[in-house]
Amino acid sequence: MNLPLFVSCNGELSPVGEAHVPIRHPALLAAFGVYETVQVSQDVPFHLAEHLNRMAFSARQIELELPAEPETIGTWVPPLLAANGAPECLLKFLVYGPGEGYPPLCFLWPEAMPRYPEHYYTGGADAITVAAERTLPTAKTLCTLVNFLARRQARRAGVHEALLLNNAGRVTEGSNSNFFVVREGVLLTAPAASVLSGVTRDLTLRLARQAGIQTGEQELPLAERGTWEEAFITSTSRHIMPLAVLDGKPIGTGRVGPLTRRLMDAFVAHFREEVSP
Numbered sequence: 001m002n003l004p005l006f007v008s009c010n011g012e013l014s015p016v017g018e019a020h021v022p023i024r025h026p027a028l029l030a031a032f033g034v035y036e037t038v039q040v041s042q043d044v045p046f047h048l049a050e051h052l053n054r055m056a057f058s059a060r061q062i063e064l065e066l067p068a069e070p071e072t073i074g075t076w077v078p079p080l081l082a083a084n085g086a087p088e089c090l091l092k093f094l095v096y097g098p099g100e101g102y103p104p105l106c107f108l109w110p111e112a113m114p115r116y117p118e119h120y121y122t123g124g125a126d127a128i129t130v131a132a133e134r135t136l137p138t139a140k141t142l143c144t145l146v147n148f149l150a151r152r153q154a155r156r157a158g159v160h161e162a163l164l165l166n167n168a169g170r171v172t173e174g175s176n177s178n179f180f181v182v183r184e185g186v187l188l189t190a191p192a193a194s195v196l197s198g199v200t201r202d203l204t205l206r207l208a209r210q211a212g213i214q215t216g217e218q219e220l221p222l223a224e225r226g227t228w229e230e231a232f233i234t235s236t237s238r239h240i241m242p243l244a245v246l247d248g249k250p251i252g253t254g255r256v257g258p259l260t261r262r263l264m265d266a267f268v269a270h271f272r273e274e275v276s277p
């Protein structure tokens with residue numbers, strides 16, 4: 001089945017072919033909008049409240065008034081999933097900000113879940129670093145050109161992900177993921193003030209602490225990569241994906257590390273609990 005069949009706009013369902021944004025909509029040129037991606041499994045949107053709260057947090061940062069409260073937007077999800085017959089999907093939320101006679105528009109639609117090669121999880125994926133900085137890095141806005149170009153570079157290089165390297169030579173996050181390393185047994189990731197605080201990132205930090213793993217939020221200079229024992233990326237569609245190779249060279253042993261493996265197992269257990277309690 002090709003998703004989506006139906007799209008929701010401010011809570012009203014319409015066939016996908018009838019959902020349009022006017023070409024002169026101010027959100028298109030200025031990227032004045034925010035978005036979210038939520039995994040749905042067995043009809044359960046995984047951590048929906050966290051995603052909707054983050055959407056509100058992103059919107060506040062660009063002074064965009066959402067067309068409805070996050071709780072109300074959440075009520076638009078079940079009818080959309082039912083209309084599309086999509087118990088397993090990746091749910092997109094796109095809010096086009098208002099302006100010049102246009103109201104704010106919140107579109108929701110389901111897409112097929114991406115499938116990543118199994119060997120990324122068993123042997124680790126590969127990535128390159130790309131000099132790039134996101135505008136308003138703590139907000140998930142429609143201004144995603146930098147991410148898009150970085151991802152295109154990764155694709156050209158034949159690797160899975162592009163890690164963004166800022167002007168100070170620090171790895172901040174992936175093009176659409178957060179980045180973690182393990183150093184001396186401590187799990188480290190860039191501070192929430194300098195990256196998108198991913199829902200999966202925050203959950204991973206929580207699961208790590210619950211498992212008694214020491215965590216820290218600090219800058220990750222690429223020059224210190226020799227001290228990284230393990231590395232992985234996190235995102236809604238990937239969950240925890242180990243990274244084995246960066247810029248053509250192995251990270252640590254170049255294999256999935258023991259702490260990464262523990263966290264992946266903890267994540268799987270948490271996911272099962274949430275979607276099939």
Ligand SMILES: Cc1ncc(COP(=O)(O)O)c(C=O)c1O
Binds near residue numbers: 037197200
């Ligand atoms: C720049 C960036 N960082 C991190 C993430 C991961 O966020 P989440 O775990 O909420 O999917 C994304 C997801 O799209 C992203 O675009």
